[in-house]
Amino acid sequence: MYHFCKNIEAISAYKPGKPVKEVERELGIKNSIKLASNENAWGFSPKSKAAMEEAIRNANIYPDGASFYLRRKISEFHNIPIDNIVVGNGSNEVLAVILRTILREGTNVVSSQHAFPVYKIMTQSCCAKFTAVPAQNYRFDVYSMMKACDENTAIIMIDNPNNPTGTYLPYNQMMDILNFAEKNKILFIADEAYIEYVRAADYKTMMNVFDKYENLVITRTFSKAYGLCGLRLGYGIGNKEIIGLAHKVRDPFNVNIIAQYAGEAALEDQDFVKRVVKNTHDGIDYLYSELKKIGLNYIETQGNFILVEVPGSGKEFFDKLLRYGIIVRPVGEDLHKHIRLTVGTMEQNKKAIDAIKEVIKG
């Protein structure tokens, strides 16, 4: 006899931003600007484009089930052994697969208020409990997170930098909680999706210590600085035992062929990534300066987006911006006074600022 897991029935599914053409159709507008999903306004490398075109010709062939060539390329890029790498249908799948190797009813995951909302859904999908420890001034509080762990805590999950706040944890705090997790045999997941955009001097990647800790998994994505979110491609790095189990639990052909080809090519064009990051930083600096002039509070960001506190509710402000053809993300929940604004091209940023000014004028 089958029963659905109560925990699963209780899940509120993640609500992605609407596709632009849906929004335009509903509102009867055109040429709107979507700054809602932290997408890359500069697209992707021409090398990735050529690789995608080649891959299309082979769409009737199964992708390499082990993503061997891409994993070899990642292995060279980070200078780590291939057996420590698993590739997924977005880093989202890598995270979900790692959770599934460990979580079950009765276990729990400790993370933070304001963490990437999908973490909670993933945890509930495994019939486990998700604990969101209160943040301090929008930042994760690693010491309170340690206190929140109990004997059933199987995983601590941190996205660093964090989406949607743009905040980050300095290296020393990450090491403190990683050491705590090691001592208590808790798996520690560091999701570094936005790492390419980081400017904070006291931030460091956990890749520095990946081979020193058996309980550490790091995830990366091609969705942000590489501009390939449409293809779904990310990877996880950790010790061979955990990665080996992830390979068992993942679907046998989990990564599509277009993504595998494009990912290999993307890693070869680091100049493209540098340009994207430079443009993003220029955009952030422009937006900071304009938001200050307007008098709106924002949180300093290490990502490609800015969380801005707006008059009224974020949802109301979002609705008003829509009428000017600017689509942002009303974050909701604990951040209902905020909108999240993705950094676009300078032209898009200027149009967004103009629209924000108009909305505030009322």
Added chain:
Amino acid sequence: MYHFCKNIEAISAYKPGKPVKEVERELGIKNSIKLASNENAWGFSPKSKAAMEEAIRNANIYPDGASFYLRRKISEFHNIPIDNIVVGNGSNEVLAVILRTILREGTNVVSSQHAFPVYKIMTQSCCAKFTAVPAQNYRFDVYSMMKACDENTAIIMIDNPNNPTGTYLPYNQMMDILNFAEKNKILFIADEAYIEYVRAADYKTMMNVFDKYENLVITRTFSKAYGLCGLRLGYGIGNKEIIGLAHKVRDPFNVNIIAQYAGEAALEDQDFVKRVVKNTHDGIDYLYSELKKIGLNYIETQGNFILVEVPGSGKEFFDKLLRYGIIVRPVGEDLHKHIRLTVGTMEQNKKAIDAIKEVIKG
């Protein structure tokens, strides 16, 4: 404290066929013919190709998280409501997601000997038990499967037609076991990946009764007759409650944008599918006739592949065929005397038959 699930540690990961270029590199051969993975030798529709080319341009944008347009197209194609449809990263992901909504430690899945081997891995990934009921003359024995169910049986899984045997269950037997499952509150999954190739007169799709049974889920794929296995695209159909839970459990952006575009276009070109099926049937008839002449036993197939009994072991025969540049699948396990031969173009089929003759000559 984390523990890995013992059941997961015990999984033997699915071994996909090697990519052609790997095999060629290892053997130092060129222009080999891969008839090992039930891929579509005629590629995909030109409409799908055009759609993929368009999709590439949007690879820096997230795919529609709900696969709305593709689900609407599937809904029109089958004339069923959109809320009864979930799309996945291959039907493989749909199956895995459905299993995850229900299975946990202590539950079990009843299927058959010779069933698609990934079913067992999926079940073990959920820490549940997989029962493979002995087949009769390579065919699933639904009445023994019913007897094998107990109070902890949550799911009965049947691929019909079955890969790798090519056998099928007639409609009356499918209805008998579906009714049994309904009575015992067991979820019934009918995987119809190969349905387009079926010629048996007493076969019918379970789509006929999808809205009559609350415990029925049907899966379909774009990997076979539509020729898009590289993109990873499949879908599941069932009652709104189960499908709604699947939407909660799946990753929020589970289907890549290239697959979504190509799938919509593929459904619009049924003439392409008809040609593929006609060519496949011609190939099957040719192979039957040649295998008879050679004196090799085979199992009549409803798929795009034939299971052939070979002298010695399947693995030995596979190795010998490799030297002639013909790559087939040695099935292994209970079918260690067999090779599975995918139907290719007539030229490929002829080369395969020539190579088989040479190997038998010794």
